[in-house]
Amino acid sequence: MATIYTRPEEYDLEHGEGEEDITFYRRLIQRFDAHTIVELGCGSGRITVPLAAMADEHDLHITGVDVSEEMLGEARQKMTRLPTGCRTRVQLVLEDIGRFQTAAPVDLVIVPCSTLAHVLELDEQLAVWRSVARSLRPGGRFVVDLTMPTLAAFADSMATPPRVLVEMDVDQESEDGVHRLIRYKTTRYEAHRQRAHVRFLYDRFETRPDDEARAQRYVSDFESHVYFPRELELLFLHTGFEVEHRWGGYRGEALRPHSRALIMVGRTPAPESPR
Ligand SMILES: C[S@@+](CC[C@H](N)C(=O)[O-])C[C@H]1O[C@@H](n2cnc3c(N)ncnc32)[C@H](O)[C@@H]1O
CATH class of the missing domain: 3.40.50.150 (Vaccinia Virus protein VP39)
Known part of the structure; x- marks a missing residue:
């Protein structure tokens, strides 16, 4: 999960x-x-x-x-x-x-x-x-x-060798302006079983007036049926x-x-x- x-x-x-x-x-x-x-x-x-x-x-x-x-x-x-x-x-x-x-x-x-x-x-x-x-x-x-299904996003998986493009698809700030979350996404698609291997890379920034901006980075991988x-x-x-x-x-x-x-x-x- x-x-x-x-x-x-x-x-x-x-x-x-x-x-x-x-x-x-x-x-x-x-x-x-x-x-x-x-x-x-x-x-x-x-x-x-x-x-x-x-x-x-x-x-x-x-x-x-x-x-x-x-x-x-x-x-x-x-x-x-x-x-x-x-x-x-x-x-x-x-x-x-x-x-x-x-x-x-x-x-x-x-x-x-x-x-x-x-x-x-x-x-x-x-x-x-x-x-x-x-x-x-x-x-x-x-x-x-x-x-x-977004076939254009999957097309790179069909290239030889397969390519995995990284797109930045989320950039959200909390209402109070303290948190900002940026998400990068890659998708590798296996057409023969309609399976997308999605990798989200998150950068989470926290800014407080009395503090320096802090960043945290983590990866969230999951498989998805298309x-x-x-x-x-x-x-x-x-x-x-x-x-x-x-x-x-x-x-x-x-x-x-x-x-x-x-x-x-x-x-x-x-x-x-x-x-
Ligand atoms: C994309 S989120 C959607 C959450 C909420 N419905 C919304 O629209 O924001 C998917 C949710 O499904 C849950 N989930 C995934 N597979 C599940 C399963 N087999 N049984 C129950 N919950 C599942 C995850 O824990 C997650 O909370």
Whole structure:
């Protein structure tokens, strides 16, 4: 598992505030009239907490699932800042998403921010889709949120000898200006098994008025499965879902050749209407 998940504060700094996926999930809950919601790979609560903040008003019950104790610890910490009426509607569970199942059927399961890319093997992926199908009520929805494969970024891996380019893809400063995080990224792609070997190199700077700037550098390596749209669709169909939506962005844009996001919504069969 990537090192960044043992450093939740830096994970949050890396992602910044007010990202558009948060608004997307807020709206989606209302659009689907969902009241019981599971977030798989909820992490530090970047999305869970803003959803929890609307729990009392919109009668939501939210379960967040993650394998990282550190990330869940950060999510728990953030929850303490919410009003009691919201906080009591959330539970956080330490569990692998391939094994997690709800006790009672829920309306909606979401898996934001490319978390499913951490699930590498086909049998593990099928286990996730099947346990989600078992957790959902009839007509319930499973929202899978990934990034589109960026073939241009992988092209250098096809060169002989393979090249690995380094790009600086994050440069974020904390609101108080004390912390700055710069991330460099390299990706090596194995086309025959759709596997990306991602290496993040982080430089973390800390500046205090009474102190000299301090820098810390660390590497976070991880492997990632690269999902293609048709493959995603097949995972849904093979596990009994129908595919309701295919979006290429958080505003519900259609999937296009240059879409950055790959978002698919699967739906379990609705109950048969009485004759
Ligand atoms: C990219 S982060 C997303 C966190 C959060 N959903 C967000 O949008 O900020 C991926 C999260 O998935 C968790 N994760 C990865 N593999 C997992 C697994 N097999 N079971 C449960 N959690 C997992 C990691 O610990 C991490 O917190």
